[in-house]
Amino acid sequence: MNDQTALKTTPLHALHLSLGARMVPFAGYDMPVQYPLGVLKEHLHTRAAAGLFDVSHMGQLIVRARSGRYEDAALAMESLVPVDILGLADGRQRYGFLTDANGGILDDLMLTRRDDHLFVVVNAGCKAADIAHIERHIGDRCEIEVLEDRALIALQGPRAVEALAELWADVAAMKFMDVRHCRLHDVSCLVSRSGYSGEDGYEISIPASYAVDIAQRLLEHPDVQPIGLGARDSLRLEAGLCLYGNDIDTTTSPIEAGLEWAIQKARRAGGAREGGFPGTSRILAELENGTARRRVGLKPEGKAPVRPPARLYADAEGSAEIGHVTSGGFGPSAESPVAMGYVTTSHAAPGTRIFTEIRGKFLPLTVTPLPFIKPTYKR
Amino acid sequence: MLKFTAEHEWLQIDGDVATVGITAHAAEQLGDLVFVELPDVGSRFDKGADAATVESVKAASEVYCPLDGEITEVNEAIVADPSLVNSDPQGAGWFFKLKLKNRADVDGLLDESAYKELIA
Incomplete structure (x- = not known):
């Protein structure tokens, strides 16, 4: 194109x-x-x-x-x-x-x-x-x-x-x-x-x-x-x-x-x-x-959106990489940043605290069940 | 004195201190801002260095330091409520105050008519 x-x-x-x-x-x-x-x-x-x-x-x-x-x-x-x-x-x-x-x-x-x-x-x-x-x-x-x-x-x-x-x-x-x-x-x-x-x-x-x-x-x-x-x-x-x-x-x-x-x-x-x-x-x-890794929901703890392809780490020093973000941004209804990504299965349980690096700082995220909103499908 | 950069920033010059923000045109292009990160007071930047970050729902963008200088004050109100940048970009939505290293650098900036021509 x-x-x-x-x-x-x-x-x-x-x-x-x-x-x-x-x-x-x-x-x-x-x-x-x-x-x-x-x-x-x-x-x-x-x-x-x-x-x-x-x-x-x-x-x-x-x-x-x-x-x-x-x-x-x-x-x-x-x-x-x-x-x-x-x-x-x-x-x-x-x-x-x-x-x-x-x-x-x-x-x-x-x-x-x-x-x-x-x-x-x-x-x-x-x-x-x-x-x-x-x-x-x-x-x-x-x-x-x-x-x-x-x-x-x-x-x-x-x-x-x-x-x-x-x-x-x-x-x-x-x-x-x-x-x-x-x-x-x-x-x-x-x-x-x-x-x-x-x-x-x-x-x-x-x-x-x-x-x-x-x-x-x-x-x-x-x-x-x-x-x-x-x-x-x-x-x-x-x-x-x-x-x-x-x-x-x-x-x-x-x-x-x-x-x-x-x-x-x-x-x-x-x-x-x-x-x-x-x-x-x-x-x-x-x-x-x-599987060895899973797609999970991720909620950044701060206000900064976390976007792909941000790397994910088990620790706040970035020594153990465990995955990466595949979608991320601000969720207007969640009123917070929201993201999805793949992490090693050992870190995939909801509530697990992991880290990403944005502009030189390590920021915490929490593994969160998907979806971030309550769907209203008419089943 | 009001000046502009080709990177869509405005500077209100008062002596050797410039109040800096992004233009209405830039705010409109970025769309609704949801996150603003400002520099620390006391930090020094060269012209063109990344001084602040803004994020819309869709994307992150850097705000460049328009001239060499030191940050003397930042607008915490836009960190608490990024929508101020969209609603009043050239007023309540200012970003930071910059003590200019060289006052004469101002002469290299665009005036309002030159900036308007640039975005026309």
Whole structure:
């Protein structure tokens, strides 16, 4: 990417500019990092009311078995993801990750069963590699359709339900991780009750040409403000959610990352479809025996934010390095600095006091259970 | 006398003491500040050395010492409430007072019209 002209734009780009957004390059797209409200108020507004996020840079795919049977699509995806996809009920969504042969994480993603096929949402920065990876491994059995002509917006926060129910009343009855087809403003959309903020809310896949209409309708609601990538990051950090490329990547296993909750019984040792995904031997062994390091929440004791890639030490002299910070900053709702990072398992218990070095001084942090806020998912 | 630097600091010069802060333009670019670290009174800095640190939700930035000198006073109010820098950057949001090593160094700074041209 050598200049701005090479950046891609989403269907909401002109809307961002008209709302006064400050734009930054992100994963090859020109994206809003903040609006005139500013990161701090955007964050707090999302937790108090509702925020609208453009996440159209993310990849939206349909994976359909050539046989036309859901079971074949599910079993094919299970060869790439350590998640129970066969057992997914129609209209339900699960979090998962593509693993590599070493048991590292190629990307994290959301998987939805839609009748006879899977609807998959992947990270913007990984989407080209993900599509190639999926094609290469299961392209013989499945057709992979990339939905290039769809926008994706997230509506997050305690008032999201009221704002979206004005366009389609049925969304109020959805539970966390339900996915429904809805007609918003007479446009056919796919709505999931999920997100990346730690709040109740929705993600809405919209045909690109109607995205501005629907975003504007939602923004007309007095409780809804547009929210940029800056607050998206501080919201997900407080919620303890991983950012691919920071907190998880090919050097981290799902177990080191504390994501074993996403690996259902059916895929574990003794399960109905044990293993069978890349990196099975490492991941099943780690589920059994644990790991040498763990992702943990970290609360700096002072007011100074601690940011990646700050080194972590067992002692205030910095003689024993035990890990590093992978995400960190100020948590507007926590009203304090918050961080996540990897530490040796011997230092991973909540309450353990460890140290980092910032600008020549060693500062204490406490290992803290994640998340830093109480999520409001409607389970 | 009010002067500016190309690094977006302002200096209110009174004799050989400069009150130093960051400009409204800098405060707007940084966004909401959540942390400020100020130098110790009595510390000496060369022009361009890191004298203070400010952090927004997103990122940390250094505030450079605009001229050679010694810190004589710091504004603890912005440590207690960093949002003062955003709400009143060229008033209550001042950072520190600097006793200038060479009063004549002031001549090398920008005046208000030159600074405005720089950020236009």
